Amino acid sequence: MDAAREFYTNKNILAPMVRVCTMPTRLQATEYGADIVYSEEILDYSLMRSKRVENHAFGTVEFVNTKENSSGFRDVIFQTIPEERGRLVLQLGTGDATRALKCALLAAKDISAVDINMGCPLKFSTSSGAGSALLKKPEQVRDIMTTLRRNLPSEVHVTCKIRLLETTEKTIELARVIEACGVSAFGVHARYVSQRPRQPAHWDLMKHVVESVSCPVIANGDVFKHEDFERIKSETGAASAMCGRAALWNLSVFREEGLLPARENLNNILKKCLEWNHTVKNTKYLLRELLIKSTGLENEEGNALNKSKTLEEIARTFEVPETLIGSKRREHLKRPCEEDALSLDS
Numbered sequence: 001m002d003a004a005r006e007f008y009t010n011k012n013i014l015a016p017m018v019r020v021c022t023m024p025t026r027l028q029a030t031e032y033g034a035d036i037v038y039s040e041e042i043l044d045y046s047l048m049r050s051k052r053v054e055n056h057a058f059g060t061v062e063f064v065n066t067k068e069n070s071s072g073f074r075d076v077i078f079q080t081i082p083e084e085r086g087r088l089v090l091q092l093g094t095g096d097a098t099r100a101l102k103c104a105l106l107a108a109k110d111i112s113a114v115d116i117n118m119g120c121p122l123k124f125s126t127s128s129g130a131g132s133a134l135l136k137k138p139e140q141v142r143d144i145m146t147t148l149r150r151n152l153p154s155e156v157h158v159t160c161k162i163r164l165l166e167t168t169e170k171t172i173e174l175a176r177v178i179e180a181c182g183v184s185a186f187g188v189h190a191r192y193v194s195q196r197p198r199q200p201a202h203w204d205l206m207k208h209v210v211e212s213v214s215c216p217v218i219a220n221g222d223v224f225k226h227e228d229f230e231r232i233k234s235e236t237g238a239a240s241a242m243c244g245r246a247a248l249w250n251l252s253v254f255r256e257e258g259l260l261p262a263r264e265n266l267n268n269i270l271k272k273c274l275e276w277n278h279t280v281k282n283t284k285y286l287l288r289e290l291l292i293k294s295t296g297l298e299n300e301e302g303n304a305l306n307k308s309k310t311l312e313e314i315a316r317t318f319e320v321p322e323t324l325i326g327s328k329r330r331e332h333l334k335r336p337c338e339e340d341a342l343s344l345d346s
């Protein structure tokens, strides 16, 4: 089996999700059993403006905005650790080959693959020719995918994630264009662009797409339980399976041993946020989403979370030890030779 096929065969994959697939979620998903983890979609313009910095204090690699935000800080646009490299996919929002390549080259040594989002139906994406706008522009797809494949190191996989087009014939036509670009695989979210998430995914139609190409296909749409990873593969013939919303609701869907109680899962994700000194803003977002799906926000805990301004306050609200805050930093500093392992990239 070639390296690309091996990488994308029989894998349970965390789908890209904006604001959800930040580093704490990805690390926890991996601990639960995810084989491959996607980043949230990162827009080409923001990644291009960033500088790659190896943060010695934490052992993280950060892509930091070169411009300060309105509060005088430089936002971290994308963050990872070397341990993630073998399973991390950077998803880009782009409609342009040159910008896509610039971003991919910037992160090439930190990722296993770069994926282009061709499914996002939202205006902010499509108005710049990105997301699902690409589904109607095979020439643009060809330009982006071949530019990436020709110019990235061969060990970095190149993929994209599409939705179904209006007819199966059109989806197959696009799938063949994508395959001919030399991609390692591509994902299919088995819904039409016009479909809402609550409408069922079309596993039956995905089967025809899988049969029309020889590269691995990643099946996405309505994986709700751990057993569904196997079920979607066997019903569609896809090589691997990807899970979105069910992972947002309870990330332990990746556990072979079964789902954890909502509270235990929340605490695990919170611990990851604390350990890595994650941003308060995104920590609150992740926990809010989990509370909405379990106890709701209209209670003491929900109110306390809404009002929190620091990780300490959040830790106290959920009765997780505050000593966890920044503990990965302390662990990292204890390791010998970390100065040799990491150097600042210009």
Ligand SMILES: Cc1cc2nc3c(=O)[nH]c(=O)nc-3n(C[C@H](O)[C@H](O)[C@H](O)COP(=O)(O)O)c2cc1C
Pocket (backbone or CB within 6 Å): 015, 016, 017, 018, 020, 040, 041, 091, 117, 118, 119, 120, 161, 189, 197, 201, 220, 221, 222, 223, 242, 243, 244, 245, 246, 248
């Ligand atoms: C909160 C949220 C954010 C999402 N963000 C992205 C994204 O950044 N890139 C992308 O390709 N798809 C994104 N999606 C779509 C998912 O990756 C996935 O295709 C979709 O949810 C269908 O899978 P599911 O039925 O398992 O949820 C997002 C979905 C959700 C719910």
